[in-house]
Amino acid sequence: MKAKKNLRNFHMLWFALLAISITIGVLFIKPQVGVADQGDFYRIMNVSGLSLLDSDTNNPNSVGYYDFIVTDYKITPLNDTDSKSIWNCSLSYLIILVNYICKSLDHNIFKTQYLAVIYSIIYILSFIIILKSLNIKNNIKSMMVVLITVFIFFDGNYLIWFNSLYGEPMMITTLSLLIASILNYIQYKYVVKGTEKLMSKILYILFSAFLFLGSKLQVITSLPIIIILICKILLDNRHNLNKISLAILYIITCLLISYPILINMNSNNLSKDTQYNSVFYGVLNESTTPEQDLIDLGLDPDLSAEAGKHAYLDSDEYVKYIPGSEITDEKFYSRINNFKLAKFYLTHPTHLLNGMKYTASKAFYTSTGLGKYSKADSSTPVRDFHRFTLWSSIREKILPRNLYFIGLIYLIVLLCSLYKYIRNSSNPEIKNKIFLLWTVIFIGILQFPMPFVGNGKADTAKQLFLFNFTFDGLLILILVYILFKVNDLFKIRFNSSHK
Numbered sequence: 164m165k166a167k168k169n170l171r172n173f174h175m176l177w178f179a180l181l182a183i184s185i186t187i188g189v190l191f192i193k194p195q196v197g198v199a200d201q202g203d204f205y206r207i208m209n210v211s212g213l214s215l216l217d218s219d220t221n222n223p224n225s226v227g228y229y230d231f232i233v234t235d236y237k238i239t240p241l242n243d244t245d246s247k248s249i250w251n252c253s254l255s256y257l258i259i260l261v262n263y264i265c266k267s268l269d270h271n272i273f274k275t276q277y278l279a280v281i282y283s284i285i286y287i288l289s290f291i292i293i294l295k296s297l298n299i300k301n302n303i304k305s306m307m308v309v310l311i312t313v314f315i316f317f318d319g320n321y322l323i324w325f326n327s328l329y330g331e332p333m334m335i336t337t338l339s340l341l342i343a344s345i346l347n348y349i350q351y352k353y354v355v356k357g358t359e360k361l362m363s364k365i366l367y368i369l370f371s372a373f374l375f376l377g378s379k380l381q382v383i384t385s386l387p388i389i390i391i392l393i394c395k396i397l398l399d400n401r402h403n404l405n406k407i408s409l410a411i412l413y414i415i416t417c418l419l420i421s422y423p424i425l426i427n428m429n430s431n432n433l434s435k436d437t438q439y440n441s442v443f444y445g446v447l448n449e450s451t452t453p454e455q456d457l458i459d460l461g462l463d464p465d466l467s468a469e470a471g472k473h474a475y476l477d478s479d480e481y482v483k484y485i486p487g488s489e490i491t492d493e494k495f496y497s498r499i500n501n502f503k504l505a506k507f508y509l510t511h512p513t514h515l516l517n518g519m520k521y522t523a524s525k526a527f528y529t530s531t532g533l534g535k536y537s538k539a540d541s542s543t544p545v546r547d548f549h550r551f552t553l554w555s556s557i558r559e560k561i562l563p564r565n566l567y568f569i570g571l572i573y574l575i576v577l578l579c580s581l582y583k584y585i586r587n588s589s590n591p592e593i594k595n596k597i598f599l600l601w602t603v604i605f606i607g608i609l610q611f612p613m614p615f616v617g618n619g620k621a622d623t624a625k626q627l628f629l630f631n632f633t634f635d636g637l638l639i640l641i642l643v644y645i646l647f648k649v650n651d652l653f654k655i656r657f658n659s660s661h662k
Contacts, residue, residue, distance in 0.1 A: 345368055525614075
């Protein structure tokens with residue numbers, strides 16, 4: 164037993180060495196890579212105490228939006244920041260922590276590499292906990308899972324985002340942390356059968372959920388799924404914790420639920436852009452009946468003059484209804500809401516189906532056409548990136564980007580997991596792990612329609628980042644299942660031939 168445990172620890176050591184080596188190779192060898200700003204960084208800089216260096220402020224061309232990465236920022240006092248806006252994003256907490264450490268060392272420059280280090284530590288440690296909690300007893304199978312996990316989840320087109328101020332890496336690292344925290348809880352409660360540390364294990368889950376739900380505005384779609392999961396955990400432990408502990412957990416859960424709602428309420432300017440895109444660049448884009456669509460939405464059909472346009476064009480490119488203008492506010496923003504959009508798509512299934520077909524055509528891209536190098540390393544924009552990107556290349560070139568394939572994968576995993584859940588109705592460890600799987604599945608499912616319904620055709624591939632991450636997890640499950648069956652088949656034949 165001790166020998167098997169040592170061998171599993173050896174596998175974890177190999178995983179850690181591989182993951183660290185790949186991460187260093189992708190992110191920390193020169194020339195250093197990252198993802199160029201497409202105009203999104205200002206929002207996070209504004210709430211985190213960051214600003215452009217004076218040299219970049221005086222020469223805006225040096226920033227190189229879309230083309231070149233910027234890794235160094237000036238640390239500014241948080242007094243200049245609206246206190247309410249600090250609650251807009253959990254990424255800001257990491258940046259503020261780094262800023263505090265830098266200031267305590269008399270260092271006034273924030274480097275995105277510092278953030279990349281934090282992401283890398285969270286990501287690698289999360290996967291170590293996940294892999295250890297799977298309790299794979301067969302050494303060959305354990306090594307298979309280690310290698311497949313490294314190959315897929317440590318692909319360079321995931322890691323490269325760590326060296327940026329985008330919310331995408333915060334989403335996948337905190338989701339990994341959340342999964343790790345739940346598996347750690349399941350291991351302790353149902354395998355170790357411990358009770359003394361249950362409170363701390365659940366607090367770990369709530370903390371991870373807090374970071375995940377605040378990672379990016381689009382994650383608000385995951386809130387109902389997270390609520391169900393946490394409520395189940397609290398109900399399962401209502402007889403294992405005292406009343407004071409339960410009361411504390413209930414209060415924290417209520418605060419957790421309100422957090423993403425407050426983020427949504429504080430994102431008025433961003434919401435206006437997405438509202439504009441969702442209608443003009445979504446509903447009306449390529450519509451054969453734009454006037455009728457607007458009437459069905461309860462809007463003035465005259466707005467059809469802007470059909471097919473997004474919110475980021477120059478003002479002279481709009482006929483009449485410029486985003487943010489007084490007339491647009493009167494005719495559009497004051498009359499549109501998420502309920503009307505949801506009702507429209509439910510009553511116009513053809514529009515929804517066409518939108519989902521378009522979304523499927525943009526799935527499986529974790530690479531980006533944005534610049535990858537700084538101006539100091541390349542005078543011309545470099546958009547291609549090939550450091551440990553074999554998996555993302557295979558995914559982008561081979562996987563079918565259509566609703567049938569996506570639906571088939573979800574159906575296979577859901578049916579197989581349901582069968583296993585029923586077969587193991589008396590095994591709480593497996594049942595809870597499957598419930599966690601369903602949680603991740605539905606987080607991914609709810610991410611899929613969100614880009615088009617909430618933002619039209621604007622930046623769809625980038626907004627599918629979390630969906631792609633969860634979908635990769637499903638592909639790993641299917642691949643591992645097949646490899647395990649092949650391994651068992653060879654083992655049976657080998658044993659039969661030696662009898």
